[in-house]
Amino acid sequence: MILKHLCLYSILLATWPPLLWANNLDYNALFRQCPADSATLLTHHAPPAFSASAIDTTDISAEQVINSGKTTSIFSGNVLIERHLLRLQTDQATYSRDTQRVDISGNIHIDTESMALSANKGWLNLLNNEGEFNASTYYIPEAHLSGSTPVIRVTADNRTILTDTQFTTCPLNQPDWSLGASTLILDQNEATGTAKHTVFRLKGVPLLYFPWIQFPLGDERRSGFLIPSIGISSSRGLELAAPIYWNIAPNQDAIITPRYMRERGTMLATDYRYLTRSSQGVFNFEYLNNDAQFDEQAPDKILFDKQRYLIHFKNQSKITDNLSLSLLANTVSDDEYLRDMGSNIGVSNVTHLEKNANLKYTFDNWNAGLLTQSFETIDTTLTNRPYQRLPQITLRGKEELLEIDNGYLQGSLESEWVEFAHENAAKKQGSRFFAYPKLSLPIEGNAWFIKPTAGYYYSQYDITENDDKLDIEDRGLSVLSLDSGLFFEKDYASSSLIQTLEPRLYYLNVPFEDQAAIPPFDTSEQSFSFSSLFRENRFTGIDRIGDANQLTLALSSRMLNSDNGHELMNFSIGRIFYFDKQRVTLTDTADPADTSANASDIIAELGFNLNRWKARATTQWNRQTNEADKRNILLSYAASEKAVFNMGYRFFRDPRDDNLEQTDVSFAWPFARNYALLGRWNYSLTEQRNLQTLIGLEYESCCWALRLVSQRYITDDTEDRTNFMFQLVLKGFGGSANKKTTNSLKFAIPGYQPDF
Numbered sequence: 001m002i003l004k005h006l007c008l009y010s011i012l013l014a015t016w017p018p019l020l021w022a023n024n025l026d027y028n029a030l031f032r033q034c035p036a037d038s039a040t041l042l043t044h045h046a047p048p049a050f051s052a053s054a055i056d057t058t059d060i061s062a063e064q065v066i067n068s069g070k071t072t073s074i075f076s077g078n079v080l081i082e083r084h085l086l087r088l089q090t091d092q093a094t095y096s097r098d099t100q101r102v103d104i105s106g107n108i109h110i111d112t113e114s115m116a117l118s119a120n121k122g123w124l125n126l127l128n129n130e131g132e133f134n135a136s137t138y139y140i141p142e143a144h145l146s147g148s149t150p151v152i153r154v155t156a157d158n159r160t161i162l163t164d165t166q167f168t169t170c171p172l173n174q175p176d177w178s179l180g181a182s183t184l185i186l187d188q189n190e191a192t193g194t195a196k197h198t199v200f201r202l203k204g205v206p207l208l209y210f211p212w213i214q215f216p217l218g219d220e221r222r223s224g225f226l227i228p229s230i231g232i233s234s235s236r237g238l239e240l241a242a243p244i245y246w247n248i249a250p251n252q253d254a255i256i257t258p259r260y261m262r263e264r265g266t267m268l269a270t271d272y273r274y275l276t277r278s279s280q281g282v283f284n285f286e287y288l289n290n291d292a293q294f295d296e297q298a299p300d301k302i303l304f305d306k307q308r309y310l311i312h313f314k315n316q317s318k319i320t321d322n323l324s325l326s327l328l329a330n331t332v333s334d335d336e337y338l339r340d341m342g343s344n345i346g347v348s349n350v351t352h353l354e355k356n357a358n359l360k361y362t363f364d365n366w367n368a369g370l371l372t373q374s375f376e377t378i379d380t381t382l383t384n385r386p387y388q389r390l391p392q393i394t395l396r397g398k399e400e401l402l403e404i405d406n407g408y409l410q411g412s413l414e415s416e417w418v419e420f421a422h423e424n425a426a427k428k429q430g431s432r433f434f435a436y437p438k439l440s441l442p443i444e445g446n447a448w449f450i451k452p453t454a455g456y457y458y459s460q461y462d463i464t465e466n467d468d469k470l471d472i473e474d475r476g477l478s479v480l481s482l483d484s485g486l487f488f489e490k491d492y493a494s495s496s497l498i499q500t501l502e503p504r505l506y507y508l509n510v511p512f513e514d515q516a517a518i519p520p521f522d523t524s525e526q527s528f529s530f531s532s533l534f535r536e537n538r539f540t541g542i543d544r545i546g547d548a549n550q551l552t553l554a555l556s557s558r559m560l561n562s563d564n565g566h567e568l569m570n571f572s573i574g575r576i577f578y579f580d581k582q583r584v585t586l587t588d589t590a591d592p593a594d595t596s597a598n599a600s601d602i603i604a605e606l607g608f609n610l611n612r613w614k615a616r617a618t619t620q621w622n623r624q625t626n627e628a629d630k631r632n633i634l635l636s637y638a639a640s641e642k643a644v645f646n647m648g649y650r651f652f653r654d655p656r657d658d659n660l661e662q663t664d665v666s667f668a669w670p671f672a673r674n675y676a677l678l679g680r681w682n683y684s685l686t687e688q689r690n691l692q693t694l695i696g697l698e699y700e701s702c703c704w705a706l707r708l709v710s711q712r713y714i715t716d717d718t719e720d721r722t723n724f725m726f727q728l729v730l731k732g733f734g735g736s737a738n739k740k741t742t743n744s745l746k747f748a749i750p751g752y753q754p755d756f
Contacts, residue, residue, distance in 0.1 A: 237263035366397030
């Protein structure tokens with residue numbers, strides 16, 4: 001069995017390089033490390049483009065010209081020959097008028113539209129641009145490809161044929177990797193290169209042989225194999241994926257990836273993209289025909305199916321200038337699929353998959369929408385599952401009704417009708433109509449603002465429970481608010497700093513109405529933050545409208561650079577004072593005493609943005625217990641998109657004593673030339689266990705890169721999963737199409753933006 005797998009892996013490794021490399025990377029980013037002034041790197045200068053009337057003209061200049069008879073001229077000393085899209089420089093050239101052939105020798109340099117080459121001697125036919133050059137080096141700027149060859153031949157059909165050539169995207173004086181081919185044909189018409197009998201060398205050591213390969217000469221998309229990915233997972237074992245890029249059409253492409261998993265079997269994944277004049281979208285499909293972990297003898301003990309799949313579809317269409325349609329569909333074969341096949345904590349802990357169709361119409365400041373939405377719950381432990389919207393119709397907009405000094409009267413409307421359905425027939429279900437017209441009058445000056453607002457919430461429900469119609473009265477609530485603030489500034493004469501002081505008062509009045517009979521279809525309590533101090537409703541959704549007779553007192557201060565407006569520091573603190581007790585709760589079983597305090601918690605935020613350093617801290621102080629119910633601290637440093645450091649701490653006190661307290665450290669740090677260390681450590685102080693650990697090593701040279709990453713994380717069922725991922729990029733010859741390693745790193749290390 002070991003010999004069988006060893007042979008299989010050897011065959012896969014021997015066939016991984018592209019037979020047709022697909023090319024979809026950012027060349028400027030990829031090659032930014034390459035030395036622009038390398039002594040062996042030819043420079044390419046665009047040749048002249050002659051006008052249509054002079055397109056057949058040939059210009060020749062030299063320090064000395066000797067005519068030999070009537071048909072032959074010998075040019076010597078800084079010889080320059082220019083034709084349409086061709087420039088040739090040499091020490092000596094012999095020109096025959098009869099054959100239109102030029103024999104050249106000594107320090108030859110030629111620039112065509114797509115390449116530059118140098119040689120010792122050669123010849124060129126000016127009639128059809130055929131030619132041959134000896135002891136040549138060449139450079140193709142669009143592909144960043146350099147090479148050398150004893151013989152290079154240019155044909156009349158715009159092809160370049162090289163014999164016994166060595167080529168690479170590395171500088172020729174430092175070829176970390178190279179391909180040696182007995183024959184290389186560069187077809188400028190098709191923008192492809194074809195190599196025969198090719199040997200791949202790494203650091204001069206021959207590793208692999210390919211009888212035939214083809215690659216693009218620029219950044220055009222080409223069909224073919226992409227560089228495979230190799231990894232190890234605790235749930236899947238050794239993994240090998242060999243992606244194939246299919247350039248279907250200029251507006252369509254797909255990546256088809258056979259994926260071998262030693263512990264599971266062979267999966268086929270397809271990622272399809274399309275772009276039309278009015279639409280764009282993606283379709284992803286993964287299919288595993290026979291999961292080796294499935295127990296035929298005890299299927300009831302297995303939480304997944306034998307045949308497993310994932311489907312993802314997303315479409316955005318612009319039907320007219322005002323009308324758009326978006327479609328989203330997600331499904332998996334079983335509840336365990338993402339946990340078994342996912343590659344990071346974010347994917348493995350998804351609890352719901354959404355399906356929706358959303359039709360929107362916009363006109364001026366108004367928009368109308370028609371939405372159908374449902375969810376597939378893949379976490380079977382959840383009892384509170386979301387409702388479906390079948391459908392939801394919305395109309396929202398605002399208008400300036402009257403202009404006055406320093407302000408204007410603004411009217412707005414939010415309205416909807418929605419039908420709620422649930423997979424559990426015993427749950428309350430039905431329709432809801434909601435309308436919220438509002439008038440506001442924002443008035444402001446240079447150092448102050450005031451904004452009175454008046455609105456009216458109206459809702460109507462038609463609800464059934466076990467086929468019995470519930471008697472729910474229509475709800476109508478007035479909303480009155482007054483927002484006001486002042487702006488003070490202090491200039492520091494000795495610097496360009498400006499400090500602001502911004503006190504703010506916000507009064508809100510919403511009468512109480514008993515809403516316990518209304519089911520909370522899409523409503524929940526909002527987490528408390530500084531922005532919560534100025535919200536009209538303390539609940540998300542509209543099944544609960546919080547009663548309020550309250551005044552918010554807040555103070556903010558900012559430190560600004562007057563030269564560029566950059567904010568260096570900000571600090572905010574605030575609190576809500578209640579004139580009446582809050583009585584509306586999310587459920588009819590909630591204890592009203594929980595909302596009986598005469599003031600809210602004190603919320604404070606502090607932020608710094610000093611060049612490469614950023615810091616953010618938030619605290620929520622409970623005056624009743626004199627303890628912090630919430631603390632968040634984040635410190636980050638970014639020397640570049642590839643050199644970042646993050647350190648965070650978060651604490652949340654749960655009334656049920658199920659507190660959350662975590663530390664989080666992540667970094668991407670170049671520690672030596674071409675080397676970088678990647679890592680993350682997310683630790684739960686409450687549970688005293690690691691939530692996610694990641695360590696990676698990256699090597700990136702001028703022309704290739706290698707990344708090794710190992711991570712361990714827990715799923716929502718507290719099961720540990722381990723992944724080991726390998727990523728190789730030969731710059732200019734495509735990267736790994738499997739972006740799982742890159743996506744895992746971006747998810748784990750905020751601010752890290754690698755080139756591949």
